[in-house]
Amino acid sequence: MHIDFAGYSDLEKLLEIEEQTFDADSYPLSRRNFLYHIKKKHILVVRVDNRVVGYLLFFTYKKSWRIYSIAVAEGFRRKGLGRSLINRLREDAGGKAGYLLLEVKTDNTQALHLYALIGFKPLKILKNYYPDGDGIKMVLEI
Ligand SMILES: CC(C)(COP(=O)(O)OP(=O)(O)OC[C@H]1O[C@@H](n2cnc3c(N)ncnc32)[C@H](O)[C@@H]1OP(=O)(O)O)[C@@H](O)C(=O)NCCC(=O)NCCS
Secondary structure, three states, X not given: OEEEEOOHHHHHHHHHXXXXXXXXHHOOOOHHHHHHHHHOOOEEEEEEOOEEEXXXXXXXXXXXXXXXXXXXXXXXXOOOHHHHHHHHHHHHHOOOOOEEEEEXXXXXXXXXXXXXXXXXXXXXXXXXXXXXXXXXXEEEEX
């Protein structure tokens, strides 16, 4: 397993993971979105045997860094890869930001379990944040 920034050659694999993971209601990232964020170095990818099997998209602000999206390809889940992506971001943010922020759907149990395990705490409920439900804003102090 290896984590680094996404490059342009990772684009097709990122789109494949996105398509597998998020349906149209979840606003999947487009080819154009991915190209922009690859250029900006906003995407960490996890590789297994040199194949991209997951990614994390983040934004940096003055005091906080925000996880916008995270996905691990279906056959590679529950192997600690999602956790490793977030831990890598936490390390990178150390000394640069005070906390990590994210939003998650209230019924996304797999993601909620992962975030709680890492130490994220619920900050507030976001009513109707998603087209089909509420969200929770979570925070992790670095
Ligand atoms: C959320 C997601 C990124 C987690 O990635 P992952 O690589 O499977 O997570 P990890 O293997 O690092 O899991 C770490 C811990 O999180 C918890 N967890 C992860 N998936 C879980 C599940 N399906 N059920 C219960 N707990 C789960 C467990 O505590 C797990 O540790 P364990 O396997 O030792 O018990 C992955 O499930 C995914 O891509 N989901 C679809 C996309 C999504 O919902 N993204 C988040 C919103 S943008």
